[in-house]
Amino acid sequence: MAFTGIFLILFLIVHAVANSCIFLNDGGVTYNGVARFLSHNWIVRFLELGLFVGLFAHIIQGLMLTMQNNNKRPVKYAVNPGNATSKWYSRSMGILGSLLLIFLVIHLKDFFIGTKIALYSGDAPHNLFDEMKEEFQNPVIVGVYLAGVIALCWHLIHGFSSAFQTIGVNSPKYNGIIKNVGYVYTILICAAFAAMPIAFHFGLIK
């Protein structure tokens, strides 16, 4: 979980930075250029395969871990400690991950499939920026994306520091740094992703 998680954490940085080109507000010239480069560069295409392997591994590991752990307490407690001993999001990684998986299916259908179809049907010119602008006029889609970002936020708040604990990095010298970097990372990534549909919807990016 930890290694694939860190891999996906790194991917999110690339994804957020590349997408943030829309905030240049230049009618998508830079953004479409970056998108074209990423979809035509062979190194990136190769890494993309790795991304899907990593993502798939993370999902399978998560499902197996949740299913294995679920049958370890056949008789449940009548009274549970609630949030007295642990944070709700640390106990809800399976649910948050499932929400993210649902979001991801919608997200890939929206923006990934179309790009690939355009690429393989004779490399037709594809304006991803306009596609985003159009999609995010629909308030329902904006709502779905914001819900996805909120699930991602809680998933990362636990996942970031948890990954370090799993690979064995836990020392009083670094724990504060890991925790704070995790918070800053999560806030920056989630704020960037949340700002995209909002900015398009309210016409802040034209």
Place this chain on the structure above:
Amino acid sequence: MEHSNINLNLKVWRQPNSNAAGKFETYKAENISTEMSFLEMFDVVNEKLINNGEDPIAFDHDCREGICGSCSMHINGRAHGPWDGTTTCQLHMRAFKDGETITVEPWRAAAFPVLKDLTVDRSAFDRIQQAGGYISVNTGNAQDGNSLPINKEMADASFDAAMCIGCGACVAACKNSSAMLFTSAKVSQYALLPQGEPERKTRVLNMVAQMDKEGFGACTNTGACEAECPKQISISNIARLNREYLNAQMSL
């Protein structure tokens, strides 16, 4: 501390044996001194049950001074009750209010089957310990111990891990019934000292293998074990176990 007597309602899990189905029974605990321990309160209730010719409530206890790790009650949803860093025997009745209803359950885990009422079979911990919680070197007499220089920080960290009394509160508190805190404490106490060096790699592999075999869950780093541990064992030991495991797997 102001002393008073209180009356309580107990909702206690009763189960005749490991094969029978259990259920909650309610009991009245009357005229309980706030200076009593939680177990002494149970003694009072049991005395009354015995006098009435009823079956007393079975619960584990031994030293009653917080060091043996026998007592094991899940009180109002908390392993060893509401106080931090406390075993059930060191939990005092001043933690409760007059007229309060207290729910008492046994540790719940597939690897800790209920033997009777609040008593569970924790021999899975013994078998994890037997799988690697020992050293083979002869450490000699007291003066030989002093002749082996050990870094103070390492000795302290090892002692902190060795504080584990094996009560099973970590398993009881974990949503996955994971025994990682227990196992990591046992692995850490030896991994930090030169005496533990000869079996360092086989120990961690064997103890983790036994832990999985016993049917404990996997750790998802919620930190509930650390919050409930009466000896306040840190989850930094779990990170150490993960390091030791990774290292052993890659180099053995």
